Amino acid sequence: MTITLAPSLHRNQAIIKIDFKYNTEVKNYINAIEGVYWSKTHNSFYIVNSSINKRKIYKAFRLKKWYVDYSAFPKKTNTIPKVKNIDVIIKLPVLIESSQKELEKFKRWMQQKRLSTNTVNTYFEVTAFFLRYAQLKQKTISTKLIEQFNYDFIVRPNKSISYQNQCISGIKKYLDYKNMEVLDIDLERPKKPKKLPEVLSEDEIKHVLQHITNLKHKTLIALIYSAGLRIGEALKLRVKDIDSNRMVIHIKSAKGKKDRYTLLSPKFLELLREYYKTYQPKTYLFEGQSGGLYTSSSAQNILKKATYKAKITKPITLHTLRHSFATHLLENGTDIRYIQTLLGHSSPNTTMIYTHVSQTSIRNIKNPFDNL
Incomplete structure (x- = not known):
């Protein structure tokens, strides 16, 4: 196994990128190292660039007898790569x-x-x-x-x-x-642009699932879509949260510390039972190889590979599955208030965004040009 270390920048902070050929054991080992984080921007693990951290991770990898490639580092490791849109890079010191x-x-x-x-x-x-x-x-x-x-x-x-x-x-x-009060801070919170969510069609969801051969992986991705879950909610689900008698899934302490129930699809239940018989999870529905929670980065990699194989070029994330679930419910005639409850939205205004991406809603509007 080869671990590649390279200097980079993350949010203007000097970091050490940690790259490797995907391997679950390696990923879990790196994720457990104190001070190591995951960057969506770089699609890799990283740690703050310092001589102490460099020695720490090098020693950690050598204990596993993995080859460490650090040839990307210049002889003077305090040089910082150039970043666009910044005239002068200010190198910040290591905290005392x-x-x-x-x-x-x-x-x-x-x-x-x-x-x-x-x-x-x-x-x-x-x-x-x-x-x-x-x-x-x-x-x-x-x-x-x-x-x-x-x-x-x-x-x-x-x-x-x-x-x-x-x-x-x-x-x-x-x-x-710190119980400090700094008065009159002139920092106005800028409003985020209101972008419509990316949504997959039902056929695209089907193609994605068809390109996932691993039973555990397919069950996880199918769960997120069929129940409209956030990835954190899916990974924290326990076996006892599945209620096949009432055909609901109990989501506990979700966003805003709220509980809710969402749908348990009969078709998904068949897949879930097959998965349960094969893997026999003990506590959490989806567990890592060494027990405990499955990681969101692993789930994202599963979806990324499947969408690539399915030749879907849209910018897709795990949350896209949740958006797709809500949009498809709306297109199938489900009342927006029920969708709000299933998704766990506090305000109906949050759920109303799906009316803007629903093809059915758009198709039902008569174009005034047709009256000419």
């Missing part, structure tokens, strides 16, 4: 030990507040970035420093609106943790 400890306390505080894992990791990352910036400027946290950080590392390099909102939320959460 006291700040690192404080950051870890902040992470535990968020976990105790029962924030979702994704939210905790995101706020932790953006706050670390901000604290390194404060350390570089040798300044205490203030309104001016936050506004300067926002300009230098978000506005100036033209980061996405989503990332800007994440940074603002992360910094404000850190201020809440």
Whole structure:
């Protein structure tokens, strides 16, 4: 097994990309290393680029007797690759030990507040970035420093609106943790563009499933579509959450800490029973090789390979299956209020977006040109 390490940038932070030929054992091993994260942008694991981390991961891979290719690193490892849209790259220092400890306390505080894992990791990352910036400027946290950080590392390099909102939320959460009040922060949250969701047709869903030969993989992808689940909800499902008598699936502590019921398809139940007899999961419906939760990155890779084989060129994610479920329900005549309940939306306005992508709704509108 060859592990390839290469310097790169992720959200203006120097990182070490970790690439390898896909292997479940290797993926799980890397994912368990402290400080390693998954990047959707790079489609790879990464760790902050520092001499300590470089030695740590090299040693971790050598313990497994895997070959480590680090030829991509220049002799002087402190050089930073060029990034578009940024005139000057500011190299941020490694956090001092006291700040690192404080950051870890902040992470535990968020976990105790029962924030979702994704939210905790995101706020932790953006706050670390901000604290390194404060350390570089040798300044205490203030309104001016936050506004300067926002300009230098978000506005100036033209980061996405989503990332800007994440940074603002992360910094404000850190201020809440520190019981600090910074007045009159001139950081208006920009509105995200309202883009319509990408949707697969029923035939395209069928073709995707036909190109998944592994029973476990097919069952997971079929579940997400047939029940309209978020990937986190699907992976946290327990065997006891499947109610075949009432033909429903019990989703517990979903987004917003809410429980709900969604549909259990009779056709999917046949597939699920075949899967259960073969794999016999004990606690979670889908478990990793060493037990515990199956990973979302593995599920995304399954879908990515299947859509490629099915020759579908749309930009597809696991959430596309949920969008498709809702749209197909609407096209089949299901009341929008029932769809809202099945999806677990707090507001009907969120569900109404599917009226804009439903082909049936569009086809039923009479074009005024036909009256001419």
